[in-house]
Amino acid sequence: MINGFLLKGYGGFYYVYAEDRVWECSLRGRFRVKDQEFLPGDRVNILPEEEEEENKATIEYVEPRRNVLTRPAIANVDQAILVFAMTSPKPDLNLLDRLLIQVTDAGIEPILVFTKLDKYKEDALNDGSEGHAITDVYRKIGYDVFEVSSETGQGIDQIAVRLTNKISVLAGPSGAGKSSLFNALSPGKKLKTGQISLKSKRGRHTTRHVELMVCAGGLVADTPGFSSLFLPEMKRAELTDCFPEFAIRRRLCRFNSCLHDKEPNCAIKAALETGEISPERYEHYLIFLKEVIEAERKY
Numbered sequence: 001m002i003n004g005f006l007l008k009g010y011g012g013f014y015y016v017y018a019e020d021r022v023w024e025c026s027l028r029g030r031f032r033v034k035d036q037e038f039l040p041g042d043r044v045n046i047l048p049e050e051e052e053e054e055n056k057a058t059i060e061y062v063e064p065r066r067n068v069l070t071r072p073a074i075a076n077v078d079q080a081i082l083v084f085a086m087t088s089p090k091p092d093l094n095l096l097d098r099l100l101i102q103v104t105d106a107g108i109e110p111i112l113v114f115t116k117l118d119k120y121k122e123d124a125l126n127d128g129s130e131g132h133a134i135t136d137v138y139r140k141i142g143y144d145v146f147e148v149s150s151e152t153g154q155g156i157d158q159i160a161v162r163l164t165n166k167i168s169v170l171a172g173p174s175g176a177g178k179s180s181l182f183n184a185l186s187p188g189k190k191l192k193t194g195q196i197s198l199k200s201k202r203g204r205h206t207t208r209h210v211e212l213m214v215c216a217g218g219l220v221a222d223t224p225g226f227s228s229l230f231l232p233e234m235k236r237a238e239l240t241d242c243f244p245e246f247a248i249r250r251r252l253c254r255f256n257s258c259l260h261d262k263e264p265n266c267a268i269k270a271a272l273e274t275g276e277i278s279p280e281r282y283e284h285y286l287i288f289l290k291e292v293i294e295a296e297r298k299y
């Protein structure tokens with residue numbers, strides 16, 4: 001018996017990644033798992049058929065799931081890689097903060113990857129600007145932040161080690177460099193069954209269909225669904241928990257129920273005054289707070 005991960009189900013077969021190859025699996029055999037819904041990311045035990053070179057096997061057992069992401073439907077997700085360009089296009093930080101809330105609410109570890117470092121440095125040289133203000137804001141909050149160039153390869157190795165043996169979902173706006181990053185992470189690797197490029201996959205499936213792809217010794221899913229602009233259903237007081245730099249200070253607000261908006265003696269607004277909290281993050285918080293309150297009224 002071999003342990004593996006389900007990449008996708010397609011045409012009555014299940015494609016399982018195990019021992020560095022993809023197996024075409026069926027549910028035949030006396031251990032047939034009936035009425036079992038499989039999801040990409042499911043840990044399965046497979047039994048190879050006699051002619052092993054054909055990469056055919058049967059699924060014998062599905063392990064209990066550690067977690068399930070619903071949109072897109074993937075099991076056992078370890079982390080979310082949020083991809084934004086440092087420049088061209090200028091990162092939409094409202095969207096980044098929205099994605100951070102969705103990911104945090106789903107209980108998944110976010111990793112921030114800022115791409116096009118080469119272009120950013122070139123621009124900085126040309127217009128004399130300096131520093132990494134954007135990335136510093138998120139690093140200071142405590143997020144895992146990486147700056148990379150898929151063009152020069154700078155920083156790619158550090159991302160690769162974070163992917164190994166993990167299930168990751170990839171999210172970010174169009175043009176941020178997700179495909180380029182994916183390719184830079186899988187240099188010269190021959191595509192095998194079940195492994196297709198990010199681009200061709202997107203072309204084929206415009207729906208919520210997901211599959212995991214092998215990348216840097218781990219499994220990665222491209223997740224258009226995660227780029228949804230809607231915040232998850234939550235109570236207004238819960239929004240503070242999605243802003244780590246707010247959450248650590250909320251105890252110091254005068255009112256327990258402080259929403260850090262119009263209330264007096266608010267520790268978050270005090271930290272905003274001293275520059276400890278980024279004005280942009282606070283601005284997004286207020287926008288999201290309004291949306292959450294409006295959504296609250298609807299249910």
Ligand SMILES: Nc1nc2c(ncn2[C@@H]2O[C@H](COP(=O)(O)OP(=O)(O)OP(=O)(O)O)[C@@H](O)[C@H]2O)c(=O)[nH]1
Pocket residue numbers: 115116117118119148149150151152172173174175176177178179180181
């Ligand atoms: N200079 C530079 N250009 C990059 C880098 N990464 C991506 N690009 C360019 O940015 C453009 C968009 O990159 P893609 O990888 O296609 O972006 P994507 O996020 O997959 O975009 P969608 O498929 O629309 O979601 C392409 O022209 C890339 O060549 C980088 O690190 N440096």
Ligand SMILES: [Zn+2]
Pocket residue numbers: 250253254258259260261263265266267268269
């Ligand atoms: Zn407050």
